[in-house]
Amino acid sequence: MAPPAAMEETAPTINLLSNINDGNNAASQISRVTVVGSGNWGSVAAKLIASNTLKLASFHDEVRMWVFEETLPTGQKLTEVINQTNENVKYLPGIKLGKNVVADPDLDNAVRDAKMLVFVTPHQFMDGICKRLVGKLKEDVVAISLIKGMEVKMEGPHMISTLISEQLRVNCCVLMGANIANEIAVEKFSEATVGYRENREVAEKWVRLFSTPYFVVTPVQDVEGVELCGTLKNVVALAAGFVDGLEMGNNTKAAIMRIGLREMRAFSKLLFSSVKDSTFFESCGVADLITTCLGGRNRRVAEAFAKNGGKRSFDELEAEMLQGQKLQGVSTAREVYEVLRHRGWLELFPLFATVHEISAGRLPPSAIVEYSEHKPNCSLV
Ligand SMILES: NC(=O)c1ccc[n+]([C@@H]2O[C@H](COP(=O)([O-])OP(=O)(O)OC[C@H]3O[C@@H](n4cnc5c(N)ncnc54)[C@H](O)[C@@H]3O)[C@@H](O)[C@H]2O)c1
Numbered sequence: 001m002a003p004p005a006a007m008e009e010t011a012p013t014i015n016l017l018s019n020i021n022d023g024n025n026a027a028s029q030i031s032r033v034t035v036v037g038s039g040n041w042g043s044v045a046a047k048l049i050a051s052n053t054l055k056l057a058s059f060h061d062e063v064r065m066w067v068f069e070e071t072l073p074t075g076q077k078l079t080e081v082i083n084q085t086n087e088n089v090k091y092l093p094g095i096k097l098g099k100n101v102v103a104d105p106d107l108d109n110a111v112r113d114a115k116m117l118v119f120v121t122p123h124q125f126m127d128g129i130c131k132r133l134v135g136k137l138k139e140d141v142v143a144i145s146l147i148k149g150m151e152v153k154m155e156g157p158h159m160i161s162t163l164i165s166e167q168l169r170v171n172c173c174v175l176m177g178a179n180i181a182n183e184i185a186v187e188k189f190s191e192a193t194v195g196y197r198e199n200r201e202v203a204e205k206w207v208r209l210f211s212t213p214y215f216v217v218t219p220v221q222d223v224e225g226v227e228l229c230g231t232l233k234n235v236v237a238l239a240a241g242f243v244d245g246l247e248m249g250n251n252t253k254a255a256i257m258r259i260g261l262r263e264m265r266a267f268s269k270l271l272f273s274s275v276k277d278s279t280f281f282e283s284c285g286v287a288d289l290i291t292t293c294l295g296g297r298n299r300r301v302a303e304a305f306a307k308n309g310g311k312r313s314f315d316e317l318e319a320e321m322l323q324g325q326k327l328q329g330v331s332t333a334r335e336v337y338e339v340l341r342h343r344g345w346l347e348l349f350p351l352f353a354t355v356h357e358i359s360a361g362r363l364p365p366s367a368i369v370e371y372s373e374h375k376p377n378c379s380l381v
């Protein structure tokens with residue numbers, strides 16, 4: 001059962017202007033939370049949330065976590081092992097998730113009673129997941145996407161939060177930030193940004209659900225800006241990895257990060273005029289760009305790709321180096337490239353375009369710095 005309302009006062013939340021009724025302990029007011037996804041970040045998100053649902057009276061203690069079921073080399077099902085050991089032995093070994101995290105391989109069952117849905121799968125699976133969930137949710141469900149990626153459809157680019165809100169007809173916020181999951185798993189201090197469209201009250205409820213003394217969350221009214229920061233930094237991370245693989249040094253890497261940030265901002269503002277400059281100074285912006293270009297998986301695999309002279313494909317390196325975890329940067333670079341080509345913007349975004357050309361094998365990794373010699377006069381908004 002959820003603890004008494006008084007405990008809410010001692011919960012580790014940041015100071016909010018919220019008037020959310022956390023004092024109302026009626027069963028109908030208590031939100032059940034389900035995490036859809038159980039990879040590296042999905043598991044850490046479940047752990048974070050589960051530590052708070054035990055303390056905050058407005059959330060049900062139990063956190064359901066939908067697991068894309070797989071059989072481990074031991075022959076056991078991943079879900080069974082998570083529930084027996086309280087550990088995601090494949091995607092987050094060595095970390096206890098909290099006894100109130102329940103792994104569930106049945107998607108319909110996992111979301112059935114949820115009032116708050118946290119989506120955190122690799123972005124390429126979300127279209128299929130949303131289709132499976134249509135008509136399966138409770139009324140008044142709210143969602144948040146922790147997914148860094150986008151979709152490109154015939155009619156143009158689609159953010160994942162838009163896919164969720166349109167297909168499932170729910171309010172969907174986003175949470176992005178400088179958040180390498182393994183560091184948060186061991187409770188090292190970091191920050192994150194919740195992006196919301198209009199409903200500040202819902203955003204603040206998400207902030208309460210995620211905030212801990214070591215995970216400080218700030219709400220920002222710019223859902224597209226926050227989500228595009230999280231999505232596009234993965235493309236810049238590939239460029240940073242190429243530079244590392246070619247041993248070009250820190251100055252070159254800093255230059256790539258600066259140019260990348262400039263393209264991130266310009267691309268975001270061309271797609272959505274509402275995107276705010278200030279968002280790029282939040283955790284979701286420059287901070288995530290820095291941590292990803294220093295310590296992320298996209299950077300690491302791109303470094304190996306460049307060291308091999310582009311002779312081993314990203315798919316091969318991903319499977320070998322990440323053991324089931326998924327890169328988002330390569331498909332995002334392709335999706336961004338499609339938008340640029342379709343809209344006649346390729347000349348405006350030489351870094352983004354070149355990252356795709358390299359990862360698709362059409363240019364050598366060294367082209368990451370050569371593009372600027374050929375297109376020195378390109379200017380961005
Ligand atoms: N790992 C991080 O440090 C981190 C931090 C912040 C944001 N993110 C973002 O979170 C999202 C999820 O990443 P992650 O790190 O939790 O996952 P991951 O890359 O560690 O794991 C891949 C996940 O995909 C699942 N999967 C495989 N095939 C599937 C299918 N057909 N359908 C549905 N699921 C399938 C696997 O079971 C596994 O749970 C991504 O958008 C990522 O960019 C990751």
Ligand SMILES: O=P(O)(O)OC[C@H](O)CO
Nearest residue numbers: 177178179180296297298
């Ligand atoms: O490991 P990456 O490259 O997927 O990046 C992880 C996170 O997005 C960093 O915030």
